[in-house]
Amino acid sequence: MSRPTAQKTAQKTPAQARPHEVRIIGGQWKRTKLPVADKPGLRPTPDRVRETLFNWLGQDLTGWRCLDMFAGTGALGLEAASRGALEVYLFETDAALVAQLLQFRTRLGATALQIVRGDGVALAGRLAAGSIDLVLLDPPFDTTQYAAAVAAALRVLTPAGQLYLEAPEHWAAEKLAGLGLVERRHLKAGAVHAHLLGRA
Template sequence: MKKPNITRRPTVNAPQEVRIIGGQWKRTPLPVAALPGLRPTPARVRETLFNWLGQDLTGLRCVDAFAGTGALGLEAASRGAAEVLLVENDGALVKTLTALKTRLKADALRVERGDGVAALQQRRGQGLDVVFLDPPFGDDGNPALFNAALLAARQALGDLGLIYLEAPRAWTGDELAQLGLQLHRQGKAGVVHFHLLQPLPPQ
């Protein structure tokens, strides 16, 4: 007797996760909530980024201004950063990030609910070492948000600091120069362009 064909339906709301790829919390899973626009930075992109930044971030002060899953900021804290601020607007994500901080006993980590641009503006002139920017892309690419975030990050950055930027397109040297920045490294993964930026030297 022929067995009937059974179509297996995919599990609805199956839990998803990414993992920290380096440092003291290597392989720690980070939950990924099913929220519109939430795009955790892929492991291979994070691996490239931390090859650029260096594997040891001991003593550095960092801000992950659109934290989401916290993958970027947690990678920095895992690799020895002295201070890492995770800024996130979504209350559920903030709760998850706070629970992760407690579970990992991550003393260097602070979680703050709020707007990423405003958080950077409040830290103007503080000489941060690394700012991570992965703003929501939106249907139109959110150009105003990207400009505001880059300008606020530049003003919070130290002279030798670096900005990591994920965006739906590559940013040009002329655009960055208007914000006091220049391109240091650049890559592409799928539809996402990622950049490592540094301040323009004083004229």
């Protein structure tokens, strides 16, 4: 989930928890509801999109190493950890959201979560090349960091690693090919285009 921006509006589906809650969809913490900060523009990835993503990935992520580069509420990373991921890096710039993520880790006993405050793209540069099985990218839709974030993701992904990308538009095959990527799955939900990508 992305950090706040004024141009990102909240998405809500009938299955979504109250606007200031995140509900974990599956895994060991299934149905757990966590309060989230009331910040303008904070947009947790909707329940439907998260459910679909982890259906695509398979429900068991045991042993996976994951990176959520723009963690926000942590909804995506929490889903990965709930499904058995070995390590989940949550990078976030907002101090209040980082504090909230630390509270979630304590409440859930989520020892897999590695929570770091700072710029996600820069922090990703500190991770070993080829060390991450799944990168979760949900930056602010008005960001100029998409290209840098994708480049950082490709550096840290294992050869068979997967990249999840949320964006305000569907990324064309030609654009992806130019980055060395291919689309495996795509979903449009409201203003969100969700892509599951792999190396070409």
